[in-house]
Amino acid sequence: MKGNKSKGGLKIDTKYYSKIGRYHQRRNEENQDYTFKDENQRFYLIALADGASACSESALGAKIACNTVKDYLFLVGSEIFDWNESKIAFLINEQVFSKIKKYAETMDKPVDQFGSTLAFCFIDKMLHRVLMFNLGDGAIFLKKDHQYSLISPPRNFGVNVSCLTTTEEAYKYTQVKIISAWVDVSFFICSDGFHHLLKGHKYSEAIQNAMLQNDYPLICKLIDRIEIEDDCSFILNTLEPISTLEATCE
Numbered sequence: 670m671k672g673n674k675s676k677g678g679l680k681i682d683t684k685y686y687s688k689i690g691r692y693h694q695r696r697n698e699e700n701q702d703y704t705f706k707d708e709n710q711r712f713y714l715i716a717l718a719d720g721a722s723a724c725s726e727s728a729l730g731a732k733i734a735c736n737t738v739k740d741y742l743f744l745v746g747s748e749i750f751d752w753n754e755s756k757i758a759f760l761i762n763e764q765v766f767s768k769i770k771k772y773a774e775t776m777d778k779p780v781d782q783f784g785s786t787l788a789f790c791f792i793d794k795m796l797h798r799v800l801m802f803n804l805g806d807g808a809i810f811l812k813k814d815h816q817y818s819l820i821s822p823p824r825n826f827g828v829n830v831s832c833l834t835t836t837e838e839a840y841k842y843t844q845v846k847i848i849s850a851w852v853d854v855s856f857f858i859c860s861d862g863f864h865h866l867l868k869g870h871k872y873s874e875a876i877q878n879a880m881l882q883n884d885y886p887l888i889c890k891l892i893d894r895i896e897i898e899d900d901c902s903f904i905l906n907t908l909e910p911i912s913t914l915e916a917t918c919e
Contacts (some may be wrong), residue, residue, distance in 0.1 A: 730783030
């Protein structure tokens with residue numbers, strides 16, 4: 670007898686990698702990239718924020734951005750999937766900037782010193798929907814049918830100038846997409862430090878092939894061999910279906 674094909678939950682596996690670049694090592698500074706994951710019974714969030722090196726409080730700003738997004742999305746819940754993309758971009762940027770501004774005032778620091786990029790995937794495990802959000806020069810890849818596509822590319826608003834969470838009207842430069850989550854789909858979020866390794870490097874082809882296989886250990890091994898100037902981070906997220914019967918048994 671064939672199994673019930675009614676919509677059940679999603680089984681999600683997440684793996685992270687983050688490597689500090691030589692730029693911050695030479696200055697005895699911490700890694701400015703911040704990877705984040707959280708979930709509840711219904712929703713699942715993965716996020717990556719890349720603190721801007723020119724900003725003195727960017728590492729803190731990256732953490733504030735990810736945690737603010739988590740609090741807001743888990744509060745709003747499934748309602749957000751019915752909003753248009755412009756509304757989502759505006760409200761999320763507004764929430765993040767407002768929280769950063771409060772920290773900046775408390776610490777008596779300029780708000781622009783907390784700037785970071787921000788990319789995330791917010792997943793409704795029951796309705797199989799995914800909200801993808803990308804602000805700045807990070808990237809989000811989608812793997813389906815054994816192929817990766819760059820679904821949300823890096824975006825600057827000037828020559829080599831990345832839009833940050835503290836940029837005025839950042840929502841105008843934010844990419845938002847809502848898609849259905851298919852069977853055996855993978856999402857790959859990366860910072861610009863990782864994205865730069867995908868072209869013109871002797872390990873570029875090997876890294877891309879490892880991504881196609883979702884070979885997390887090999888991707889990490891390849892990057893560990895490279896002397897990188899910028900911080901380099903990624904999140905690999907794979908989705909598998911849980912049938913209604915299986916979910917009930919659990």
